[in-house]
Amino acid sequence: MARLPKLIPFLSSTISKLAFLLSLAILLSLPLGFYSEDGTFSRHCLENPPVVNSSYGAGSVQNIGGHKAYVSGHLHSKLAIILVSDVYGYEAPHLRKIADKVAESGFYAVVPDFFFGDPFVANTSRTVQEWLKTHGTDEGSKNATRIIAALKGNGILAVGAAGFCWGGNVVVKVSKTYNIKAAVLLHPSWVTLDDIEAVKVPLSILAAELDKGTPANLLKQFEEALSKNKVDNFIKIFPNVKHGWTVRYNDTDPVAVKAAEESHQDMLHWLTKYLKKT
Structure with missing residues (x-):
């Protein structure tokens, strides 16, 4: 028992080291867009959460490939665009508004519920780190593949995809196939140079100047890798905007609305260019 006091400092030091390593592992597991350049958690990732509305939009909710999905437009268009949400899910009004714009351009727009009714909810006891443990983008990409197969089984001839934040990581994984x-x-999270080097289809990246997850030097590497691999690409950095600006903008801010709408037009122009070749 006389040795016990000598063990206490050793145990305390060991526990502190383990706690540090655990915190580091959690931090490194988060998407790049989720933390800032200095390593602290980025408020931009989760700020201005939407007020979800299950009845919003001109479309309807249907079951596609085993998932609920907000759909807008008509199957007879034969061309579909999947919009993959950020962590706040498929009932976000701005996202559904984008889907309706896509449908107005002649596409069948699909916004799947990849979270099975469990999107991230801000200001609750569950942190985004905890939520991400059960809502990974690897599983999201598998689910997207099933939805694409279901759409083609229903007569869709060609599919394009756009992903926001969390959804950007899902879409880059799907882009590694044909x-x-x-x-x-659109302001994607956790996209690496290795991901980009594996992309096989024409890819556009719409990034925010103030997003530390996709800084200009990294985007330059992305562009060089895509061009080297002869993959058509278009990368644009929007000035004075931050992560999430395309889908979580403030409706009362005309500058924010204008930047968001410009990104939506760029997205639609890119997808139209390649899908309507079909």
């Missing part, structure tokens, strides 16, 4: 014709990443 299951889609083209893709757009």
Whole structure:
């Protein structure tokens, strides 16, 4: 028992080291867009959460490939665009508004519920780190592949995809196959140079100047890798906007609305260019 006091500092030091390593592992597991350049959690990732509305939009909710999905437009268009949400899910009004714009351009727009009724909810006891443990983008990409197959089984001839934040990571994974014709990443999270080097279809990245997850030097590497691999690409950095600006903008801010709408037009132009070749 006389040795016990000598053990206490050793145990305390060991526990502190283990706690540090655990915190580091959690931090490194998060998407790049989820933390800032100095390693602290980025408020931009989760700020201005939407007020979800299950009845919003001109479309309807249907079951596609085993998932609920907000759909807008008509199957007879034969061309579909999948919009993959951020962590707040498929009932976000701005996202459904984008889907309706896509449908107005002649596409069948699909916004799947990849979270099975369990999107991230801000200001609750569950942190986004905990939520991400059960809502990974690897599983999201598998689910997207099933939805694409279901759409083609229903007569859709070609599919494009656009992903926002969390959804950008899902879409870049799907872009490593020929299951889609083209893709757009809007302020994506956790996209690496290795991901980009594996992309097989025309890819556009719409990035925010103030997003530390996709800094200009990294985007330059993305562009060089895509061009080297002869993959058509278009990368644009929007000035004075931050992560999430395309889908979580403030409706009362005309500058924010204008930037968001410009990104939506760029997204639609890119996907139209390749899908309507079909």
